Amino acid sequence: MKSPKKVYLEDLNKTFITAGKDKVVAVNDINLKIEPGEFATMLGPSGCGKTTTLRMIAGFEMPTKGNVFIGEENVANKTPDKRDTAMVFQNYALFPHMNVFDNIAYGLKILKRPKTEIKERVERILKMMKMEDFSERVPAQMSGGQQQRVSLARALVMEPGVLLFDEPLSNLDAKLRIHMRDEIRKIQQNVGITSIYVTHDQEEAMAMSDKVIIMNNGVIEQQGTPQEIYQRPINEFVANFIGRANILDGQIESFDGSDVIVNIYDVKYRAKANRRFETGQKVHVVIRPEGVIVGKQDFTVKVEKSVFMGQNHEYGVDFFGTNIEISENNPTGKTIYRIGEQMGIGFEERALHIL
Structure with missing residues:
Protein backbone atom coordinates (compact mmCIF):
# COMPACT_ATOMS: atom_id res chain seq x y z
CA MET A 1 0.00 0.00 0.00
CA ASN A 240 -28.48 16.82 21.52
CA PHE A 241 -27.27 15.31 18.25
CA ILE A 242 -24.49 13.10 19.58
CA GLY A 243 -25.97 10.80 22.22
CA ARG A 244 -28.63 11.93 24.67
CA ALA A 245 -28.30 15.08 26.72
CA ASN A 246 -30.09 16.66 29.66
CA ILE A 247 -29.68 20.45 29.50
CA LEU A 248 -30.29 22.21 32.81
CA ASP A 249 -30.40 25.83 33.91
CA GLY A 250 -27.63 26.96 36.22
CA GLN A 251 -25.90 30.05 37.57
CA ILE A 252 -22.18 30.67 38.13
CA GLU A 253 -21.29 31.06 41.84
CA SER A 254 -17.52 31.47 41.39
CA PHE A 255 -14.75 30.99 38.85
CA ASP A 256 -11.04 30.55 39.50
CA GLY A 257 -9.69 29.99 35.98
CA SER A 258 -9.75 26.19 35.94
CA ASP A 259 -12.79 25.22 38.02
CA VAL A 260 -16.21 26.78 38.27
CA ILE A 261 -18.88 26.46 40.97
CA VAL A 262 -22.30 26.27 39.38
CA ASN A 263 -25.61 26.52 41.25
CA ILE A 264 -28.30 24.17 39.95
CA TYR A 265 -31.56 24.79 41.82
CA ASP A 266 -29.70 25.72 45.04
CA VAL A 267 -27.29 22.78 44.94
CA LYS A 268 -23.68 23.73 44.21
CA TYR A 269 -21.43 21.62 41.98
CA ARG A 270 -17.80 22.02 40.94
CA ALA A 271 -17.16 21.59 37.23
CA LYS A 272 -14.19 22.05 34.91
CA ALA A 273 -14.12 25.38 33.10
CA ASN A 274 -13.48 25.39 29.36
CA ARG A 275 -13.72 29.19 29.03
CA ARG A 276 -14.12 32.31 31.13
CA PHE A 277 -17.26 32.81 33.25
CA GLU A 278 -18.57 35.74 35.28
CA THR A 279 -20.02 35.44 38.78
CA GLY A 280 -23.81 35.48 38.56
CA GLN A 281 -23.80 34.47 34.89
CA LYS A 282 -26.75 32.28 33.86
CA VAL A 283 -25.65 29.19 31.94
CA HIS A 284 -26.87 25.92 30.50
CA VAL A 285 -25.35 22.75 31.96
CA VAL A 286 -25.15 19.45 30.04
CA ILE A 287 -25.40 16.17 31.96
CA ARG A 288 -25.64 12.86 30.12
CA PRO A 289 -28.17 10.26 31.38
CA GLU A 290 -25.38 8.06 32.78
CA GLY A 291 -24.04 11.04 34.77
CA VAL A 292 -27.16 11.22 36.96
CA ILE A 293 -26.67 9.35 40.26
CA VAL A 294 -29.75 7.46 41.44
CA GLY A 295 -30.09 7.37 45.23
CA LYS A 296 -28.18 10.58 45.95
CA GLN A 297 -30.31 13.00 47.93
CA ASP A 298 -29.47 16.33 46.26
CA PHE A 299 -32.93 16.45 44.69
CA THR A 300 -36.21 14.55 45.07
CA VAL A 301 -37.96 13.88 41.78
CA LYS A 302 -41.03 12.03 40.55
CA VAL A 303 -40.55 9.02 38.25
CA GLU A 304 -42.46 9.33 34.97
CA LYS A 305 -40.79 6.48 33.06
CA SER A 306 -39.22 3.27 34.34
CA VAL A 307 -37.94 0.73 31.80
CA PHE A 308 -35.66 -2.26 32.54
CA MET A 309 -33.24 -2.76 29.61
CA GLY A 310 -31.06 -5.57 31.01
CA GLN A 311 -27.64 -3.97 31.26
CA ASN A 312 -29.18 -0.70 32.40
CA HIS A 313 -32.42 0.77 33.74
CA GLU A 314 -33.87 3.80 31.98
CA TYR A 315 -35.77 6.45 33.94
CA GLY A 316 -37.52 9.63 32.97
CA VAL A 317 -38.17 12.02 35.85
CA ASP A 318 -39.78 15.42 36.39
CA PHE A 319 -36.99 17.82 37.36
CA PHE A 320 -38.50 21.21 38.22
CA GLY A 321 -40.91 20.98 35.29
CA THR A 322 -38.34 19.58 32.85
CA ASN A 323 -38.07 15.93 31.90
CA ILE A 324 -34.59 14.50 32.35
CA GLU A 325 -33.40 11.06 31.34
CA ILE A 326 -31.40 8.75 33.59
CA SER A 327 -29.53 5.59 32.63
CA GLU A 328 -28.49 3.51 35.64
CA ASN A 329 -25.85 0.96 34.70
CA ASN A 330 -25.95 -2.65 35.95
CA PRO A 331 -29.25 -2.40 37.86
CA THR A 332 -29.09 -5.96 39.22
CA GLY A 333 -29.63 -5.89 42.98
CA LYS A 334 -30.41 -2.16 43.00
CA THR A 335 -33.69 -0.55 44.01
CA ILE A 336 -36.08 -0.30 41.06
CA TYR A 337 -38.30 2.78 41.15
CA ARG A 338 -41.76 2.56 39.60
CA ILE A 339 -43.78 5.21 37.78
CA GLY A 340 -45.25 7.69 40.25
CA GLU A 341 -42.68 7.00 43.01
CA GLN A 342 -40.30 9.57 44.48
CA MET A 343 -36.59 9.14 43.79
CA GLY A 344 -33.49 10.86 45.13
CA ILE A 345 -30.90 11.91 42.52
CA GLY A 346 -27.72 13.94 42.16
CA PHE A 347 -25.17 14.69 39.47
CA GLU A 348 -21.66 13.32 38.93
CA GLU A 349 -19.48 16.45 39.01
CA ARG A 350 -16.96 15.09 36.47
CA ALA A 351 -19.83 14.56 34.02
CA LEU A 352 -21.06 18.19 34.14
CA HIS A 353 -20.27 20.38 31.14
CA ILE A 354 -21.17 24.06 30.99
CA LEU A 355 -22.10 25.43 27.57
Whole structure:
Protein backbone atom coordinates (compact mmCIF):
# COMPACT_ATOMS: atom_id res chain seq x y z
CA MET A 1 0.00 0.00 0.00
CA LYS A 2 1.09 3.57 -0.69
CA SER A 3 1.57 6.10 2.08
CA PRO A 4 -1.71 7.62 3.28
CA LYS A 5 -2.38 11.22 2.27
CA LYS A 6 -3.74 14.19 4.15
CA VAL A 7 -6.92 15.93 3.02
CA TYR A 8 -7.38 19.67 3.38
CA LEU A 9 -10.57 21.55 2.47
CA GLU A 10 -10.14 25.31 2.15
CA ASP A 11 -13.15 27.67 2.09
CA LEU A 12 -15.14 24.95 0.33
CA ASN A 13 -18.56 26.01 -0.93
CA LYS A 14 -21.29 24.34 -2.95
CA THR A 15 -24.33 26.33 -4.03
CA PHE A 16 -27.12 24.74 -6.06
CA ILE A 17 -29.60 26.64 -8.23
CA THR A 18 -33.16 25.28 -7.95
CA ALA A 19 -35.66 25.05 -10.80
CA GLY A 20 -37.16 28.28 -9.48
CA LYS A 21 -33.73 29.98 -9.77
CA ASP A 22 -33.31 30.11 -6.00
CA LYS A 23 -29.86 29.58 -4.50
CA VAL A 24 -29.41 26.78 -1.97
CA VAL A 25 -26.09 26.75 -0.10
CA ALA A 26 -25.39 23.08 0.65
CA VAL A 27 -21.83 23.58 1.94
CA ASN A 28 -20.94 27.00 3.29
CA ASP A 29 -17.22 27.89 3.15
CA ILE A 30 -15.95 25.05 5.36
CA ASN A 31 -12.33 24.44 6.34
CA LEU A 32 -11.21 20.98 7.41
CA LYS A 33 -7.90 19.15 7.78
CA ILE A 34 -7.69 15.34 7.97
CA GLU A 35 -4.28 13.93 8.81
CA PRO A 36 -2.62 11.01 6.96
CA GLY A 37 -3.96 7.69 8.27
CA GLU A 38 -6.80 9.33 10.20
CA PHE A 39 -10.34 7.93 10.23
CA ALA A 40 -12.67 10.93 10.08
CA THR A 41 -16.45 10.71 10.14
CA MET A 42 -18.81 13.41 8.93
CA LEU A 43 -22.02 13.24 10.93
CA GLY A 44 -25.19 15.28 10.86
CA PRO A 45 -28.90 15.33 10.01
CA SER A 46 -30.24 14.88 6.48
CA GLY A 47 -29.45 17.88 4.32
CA CYS A 48 -26.58 19.10 6.50
CA GLY A 49 -24.02 18.98 3.65
CA LYS A 50 -21.98 15.92 4.64
CA THR A 51 -22.66 13.87 1.50
CA THR A 52 -22.14 16.88 -0.78
CA THR A 53 -18.78 17.48 0.92
CA LEU A 54 -17.78 13.85 0.39
CA ARG A 55 -18.82 14.03 -3.27
CA MET A 56 -16.67 17.15 -3.75
CA ILE A 57 -13.68 15.31 -2.27
CA ALA A 58 -14.37 12.39 -4.63
CA GLY A 59 -14.88 14.63 -7.67
CA PHE A 60 -18.54 13.71 -8.28
CA GLU A 61 -19.48 17.33 -7.51
CA MET A 62 -17.41 20.38 -8.43
CA PRO A 63 -17.14 23.15 -5.81
CA THR A 64 -18.77 26.49 -6.46
CA LYS A 65 -15.62 27.88 -4.89
CA GLY A 66 -12.81 26.76 -2.61
CA ASN A 67 -10.06 24.16 -2.78
CA VAL A 68 -9.70 20.42 -2.18
CA PHE A 69 -6.16 19.29 -1.44
CA ILE A 70 -5.26 15.60 -1.46
CA GLY A 71 -1.68 15.43 -0.32
CA GLU A 72 -0.09 18.58 -1.72
CA GLU A 73 -2.20 18.64 -4.88
CA ASN A 74 -5.26 20.85 -5.37
CA VAL A 75 -7.76 18.56 -7.12
CA ALA A 76 -10.83 20.82 -6.87
CA ASN A 77 -11.35 20.88 -10.66
CA LYS A 78 -10.15 17.36 -11.49
CA THR A 79 -12.39 14.46 -12.47
CA PRO A 80 -12.72 11.45 -10.09
CA ASP A 81 -10.30 9.29 -12.11
CA LYS A 82 -7.58 11.94 -11.69
CA ARG A 83 -7.79 11.90 -7.89
CA ASP A 84 -6.00 9.51 -5.56
CA THR A 85 -9.26 8.31 -3.98
CA ALA A 86 -11.58 5.30 -4.00
CA MET A 87 -15.21 5.15 -2.89
CA VAL A 88 -17.18 2.48 -1.02
CA PHE A 89 -20.85 3.00 -1.88
CA GLN A 90 -24.06 2.48 0.07
CA ASN A 91 -25.54 0.11 -2.52
CA TYR A 92 -22.28 -1.89 -3.08
CA ALA A 93 -22.36 -1.08 -6.85
CA LEU A 94 -21.06 -4.56 -7.77
CA PHE A 95 -21.39 -5.94 -11.31
CA PRO A 96 -24.01 -8.71 -10.98
CA HIS A 97 -22.62 -10.78 -13.89
CA MET A 98 -19.04 -10.79 -12.56
CA ASN A 99 -17.66 -13.02 -9.84
CA VAL A 100 -15.88 -11.63 -6.79
CA PHE A 101 -12.40 -11.84 -8.33
CA ASP A 102 -13.44 -9.94 -11.46
CA ASN A 103 -15.39 -7.32 -9.49
CA ILE A 104 -12.32 -6.58 -7.38
CA ALA A 105 -9.99 -6.65 -10.41
CA TYR A 106 -12.16 -4.36 -12.57
CA GLY A 107 -10.42 -1.07 -11.73
CA LEU A 108 -6.97 -2.55 -12.25
CA LYS A 109 -8.04 -3.91 -15.65
CA ILE A 110 -9.30 -0.46 -16.67
CA LEU A 111 -5.82 0.84 -15.81
CA LYS A 112 -4.36 -1.93 -17.98
CA ARG A 113 -2.19 -3.33 -15.21
CA PRO A 114 -0.31 -6.56 -16.08
CA LYS A 115 -2.28 -9.77 -15.50
CA THR A 116 0.30 -11.10 -13.03
CA GLU A 117 0.09 -7.89 -10.98
CA ILE A 118 -3.71 -7.97 -11.01
CA LYS A 119 -3.77 -11.59 -9.82
CA GLU A 120 -1.25 -10.91 -7.03
CA ARG A 121 -3.04 -7.77 -5.77
CA VAL A 122 -6.54 -9.28 -5.87
CA GLU A 123 -5.41 -12.46 -4.10
CA ARG A 124 -3.66 -10.38 -1.45
CA ILE A 125 -6.80 -8.34 -0.81
CA LEU A 126 -9.00 -11.46 -0.72
CA LYS A 127 -6.69 -12.94 1.91
CA MET A 128 -6.76 -9.72 3.95
CA MET A 129 -10.58 -9.74 3.82
CA LYS A 130 -10.68 -13.48 4.63
CA MET A 131 -12.63 -14.09 1.41
CA GLU A 132 -10.33 -16.49 -0.47
CA ASP A 133 -13.16 -19.03 -0.76
CA PHE A 134 -15.52 -16.47 -2.33
CA SER A 135 -13.53 -15.55 -5.44
CA GLU A 136 -15.77 -17.51 -7.84
CA ARG A 137 -19.10 -16.44 -6.38
CA VAL A 138 -21.33 -13.81 -7.99
CA PRO A 139 -23.08 -11.11 -5.89
CA ALA A 140 -26.44 -12.93 -5.93
CA GLN A 141 -24.83 -15.84 -4.05
CA MET A 142 -23.66 -13.63 -1.15
CA SER A 143 -25.22 -11.87 1.82
CA GLY A 144 -25.32 -8.08 2.15
CA GLY A 145 -22.38 -8.10 4.55
CA GLN A 146 -20.29 -10.23 2.17
CA GLN A 147 -21.13 -7.94 -0.75
CA GLN A 148 -20.06 -4.93 1.27
CA ARG A 149 -16.72 -6.59 2.02
CA VAL A 150 -16.23 -7.12 -1.73
CA SER A 151 -17.05 -3.45 -2.31
CA LEU A 152 -14.42 -2.50 0.30
CA ALA A 153 -11.88 -4.92 -1.26
CA ARG A 154 -12.48 -3.39 -4.70
CA ALA A 155 -11.65 0.05 -3.29
CA LEU A 156 -8.59 -1.12 -1.33
CA VAL A 157 -7.05 -3.02 -4.23
CA MET A 158 -6.58 0.32 -6.05
CA GLU A 159 -4.26 1.37 -3.21
CA PRO A 160 -5.68 4.90 -3.00
CA GLY A 161 -4.21 7.65 -0.86
CA VAL A 162 -7.69 8.34 0.54
CA LEU A 163 -10.63 5.96 1.04
CA LEU A 164 -14.16 7.42 1.01
CA PHE A 165 -17.29 5.82 2.47
CA ASP A 166 -20.83 6.94 1.59
CA GLU A 167 -23.07 5.46 4.32
CA PRO A 168 -21.85 1.95 3.45
CA LEU A 169 -23.69 0.08 6.21
CA SER A 170 -27.16 1.62 6.00
CA ASN A 171 -28.60 -1.32 4.03
CA LEU A 172 -27.55 -3.92 6.62
CA ASP A 173 -29.49 -5.13 9.66
CA ALA A 174 -28.52 -3.84 13.11
CA LYS A 175 -26.40 -6.81 14.23
CA LEU A 176 -24.50 -7.04 10.94
CA ARG A 177 -23.89 -3.27 10.99
CA ILE A 178 -22.06 -3.59 14.30
CA HIS A 179 -19.97 -6.47 12.99
CA MET A 180 -19.12 -4.68 9.75
CA ARG A 181 -18.21 -1.37 11.42
CA ASP A 182 -15.73 -3.27 13.60
CA GLU A 183 -14.35 -5.05 10.52
CA ILE A 184 -13.95 -1.82 8.55
CA ARG A 185 -12.20 -0.10 11.44
CA LYS A 186 -9.85 -3.04 11.98
CA ILE A 187 -8.93 -3.21 8.29
CA GLN A 188 -8.44 0.58 8.12
CA GLN A 189 -6.08 0.48 11.10
CA ASN A 190 -4.14 -2.46 9.68
CA VAL A 191 -3.74 -0.78 6.29
CA GLY A 192 -3.24 2.70 7.78
CA ILE A 193 -5.21 4.43 5.02
CA THR A 194 -6.72 7.91 5.37
CA SER A 195 -10.49 7.40 5.52
CA ILE A 196 -13.46 9.77 5.34
CA TYR A 197 -16.78 8.24 6.31
CA VAL A 198 -20.27 9.72 6.00
CA THR A 199 -23.08 8.47 8.24
CA HIS A 200 -26.16 9.65 10.12
CA ASP A 201 -25.61 6.93 12.76
CA GLN A 202 -24.13 8.45 15.93
CA GLU A 203 -22.99 5.13 17.43
CA GLU A 204 -21.23 4.24 14.19
CA ALA A 205 -19.35 7.54 14.25
CA MET A 206 -18.36 7.15 17.91
CA ALA A 207 -17.19 3.54 17.48
CA MET A 208 -15.09 3.97 14.35
CA SER A 209 -13.55 7.42 14.33
CA ASP A 210 -10.36 9.17 15.28
CA LYS A 211 -12.13 12.44 14.47
CA VAL A 212 -15.86 13.25 14.34
CA ILE A 213 -17.04 16.25 12.30
CA ILE A 214 -20.54 17.45 13.23
CA MET A 215 -22.25 19.31 10.39
CA ASN A 216 -25.47 21.32 10.32
CA ASN A 217 -26.92 23.62 7.65
CA GLY A 218 -23.79 23.42 5.53
CA VAL A 219 -21.29 24.37 8.25
CA ILE A 220 -19.08 22.47 10.69
CA GLU A 221 -20.48 22.93 14.20
CA GLN A 222 -17.66 21.06 15.97
CA GLN A 223 -14.86 18.62 15.25
CA GLY A 224 -12.77 16.56 17.62
CA THR A 225 -12.26 13.09 19.05
CA PRO A 226 -15.40 11.11 19.93
CA GLN A 227 -14.64 11.77 23.62
CA GLU A 228 -14.35 15.53 23.08
CA ILE A 229 -17.56 15.72 21.06
CA TYR A 230 -19.51 13.64 23.57
CA GLN A 231 -18.13 15.03 26.83
CA ARG A 232 -17.56 18.65 25.80
CA PRO A 233 -20.12 19.63 23.14
CA ILE A 234 -19.73 23.21 21.97
CA ASN A 235 -23.46 24.01 21.86
CA GLU A 236 -26.94 22.54 22.39
CA PHE A 237 -27.20 21.25 18.82
CA VAL A 238 -24.08 19.09 19.22
CA ALA A 239 -25.08 18.02 22.73
CA ASN A 240 -28.48 16.82 21.52
CA PHE A 241 -27.27 15.31 18.25
CA ILE A 242 -24.49 13.10 19.58
CA GLY A 243 -25.97 10.80 22.22
CA ARG A 244 -28.63 11.93 24.67
CA ALA A 245 -28.30 15.08 26.72
CA ASN A 246 -30.09 16.66 29.66
CA ILE A 247 -29.68 20.45 29.50
CA LEU A 248 -30.29 22.21 32.81
CA ASP A 249 -30.40 25.83 33.91
CA GLY A 250 -27.63 26.96 36.22
CA GLN A 251 -25.90 30.05 37.57
CA ILE A 252 -22.18 30.67 38.13
CA GLU A 253 -21.29 31.06 41.84
CA SER A 254 -17.52 31.47 41.39
CA PHE A 255 -14.75 30.99 38.85
CA ASP A 256 -11.04 30.55 39.50
CA GLY A 257 -9.69 29.99 35.98
CA SER A 258 -9.75 26.19 35.94
CA ASP A 259 -12.79 25.22 38.02
CA VAL A 260 -16.21 26.78 38.27
CA ILE A 261 -18.88 26.46 40.97
CA VAL A 262 -22.30 26.27 39.38
CA ASN A 263 -25.61 26.52 41.25
CA ILE A 264 -28.30 24.17 39.95
CA TYR A 265 -31.56 24.79 41.82
CA ASP A 266 -29.70 25.72 45.04
CA VAL A 267 -27.29 22.78 44.94
CA LYS A 268 -23.68 23.73 44.21
CA TYR A 269 -21.43 21.62 41.98
CA ARG A 270 -17.80 22.02 40.94
CA ALA A 271 -17.16 21.59 37.23
CA LYS A 272 -14.19 22.05 34.91
CA ALA A 273 -14.12 25.38 33.10
CA ASN A 274 -13.48 25.39 29.36
CA ARG A 275 -13.72 29.19 29.03
CA ARG A 276 -14.12 32.31 31.13
CA PHE A 277 -17.26 32.81 33.25
CA GLU A 278 -18.57 35.74 35.28
CA THR A 279 -20.02 35.44 38.78
CA GLY A 280 -23.81 35.48 38.56
CA GLN A 281 -23.80 34.47 34.89
CA LYS A 282 -26.75 32.28 33.86
CA VAL A 283 -25.65 29.19 31.94
CA HIS A 284 -26.87 25.92 30.50
CA VAL A 285 -25.35 22.75 31.96
CA VAL A 286 -25.15 19.45 30.04
CA ILE A 287 -25.40 16.17 31.96
CA ARG A 288 -25.64 12.86 30.12
CA PRO A 289 -28.17 10.26 31.38
CA GLU A 290 -25.38 8.06 32.78
CA GLY A 291 -24.04 11.04 34.77
CA VAL A 292 -27.16 11.22 36.96
CA ILE A 293 -26.67 9.35 40.26
CA VAL A 294 -29.75 7.46 41.44
CA GLY A 295 -30.09 7.37 45.23
CA LYS A 296 -28.18 10.58 45.95
CA GLN A 297 -30.31 13.00 47.93
CA ASP A 298 -29.47 16.33 46.26
CA PHE A 299 -32.93 16.45 44.69
CA THR A 300 -36.21 14.55 45.07
CA VAL A 301 -37.96 13.88 41.78
CA LYS A 302 -41.03 12.03 40.55
CA VAL A 303 -40.55 9.02 38.25
CA GLU A 304 -42.46 9.33 34.97
CA LYS A 305 -40.79 6.48 33.06
CA SER A 306 -39.22 3.27 34.34
CA VAL A 307 -37.94 0.73 31.80
CA PHE A 308 -35.66 -2.26 32.54
CA MET A 309 -33.24 -2.76 29.61
CA GLY A 310 -31.06 -5.57 31.01
CA GLN A 311 -27.64 -3.97 31.26
CA ASN A 312 -29.18 -0.70 32.40
CA HIS A 313 -32.42 0.77 33.74
CA GLU A 314 -33.87 3.80 31.98
CA TYR A 315 -35.77 6.45 33.94
CA GLY A 316 -37.52 9.63 32.97
CA VAL A 317 -38.17 12.02 35.85
CA ASP A 318 -39.78 15.42 36.39
CA PHE A 319 -36.99 17.82 37.36
CA PHE A 320 -38.50 21.21 38.22
CA GLY A 321 -40.91 20.98 35.29
CA THR A 322 -38.34 19.58 32.85
CA ASN A 323 -38.07 15.93 31.90
CA ILE A 324 -34.59 14.50 32.35
CA GLU A 325 -33.40 11.06 31.34
CA ILE A 326 -31.40 8.75 33.59
CA SER A 327 -29.53 5.59 32.63
CA GLU A 328 -28.49 3.51 35.64
CA ASN A 329 -25.85 0.96 34.70
CA ASN A 330 -25.95 -2.65 35.95
CA PRO A 331 -29.25 -2.40 37.86
CA THR A 332 -29.09 -5.96 39.22
CA GLY A 333 -29.63 -5.89 42.98
CA LYS A 334 -30.41 -2.16 43.00
CA THR A 335 -33.69 -0.55 44.01
CA ILE A 336 -36.08 -0.30 41.06
CA TYR A 337 -38.30 2.78 41.15
CA ARG A 338 -41.76 2.56 39.60
CA ILE A 339 -43.78 5.21 37.78
CA GLY A 340 -45.25 7.69 40.25
CA GLU A 341 -42.68 7.00 43.01
CA GLN A 342 -40.30 9.57 44.48
CA MET A 343 -36.59 9.14 43.79
CA GLY A 344 -33.49 10.86 45.13
CA ILE A 345 -30.90 11.91 42.52
CA GLY A 346 -27.72 13.94 42.16
CA PHE A 347 -25.17 14.69 39.47
CA GLU A 348 -21.66 13.32 38.93
CA GLU A 349 -19.48 16.45 39.01
CA ARG A 350 -16.96 15.09 36.47
CA ALA A 351 -19.83 14.56 34.02
CA LEU A 352 -21.06 18.19 34.14
CA HIS A 353 -20.27 20.38 31.14
CA ILE A 354 -21.17 24.06 30.99
CA LEU A 355 -22.10 25.43 27.57
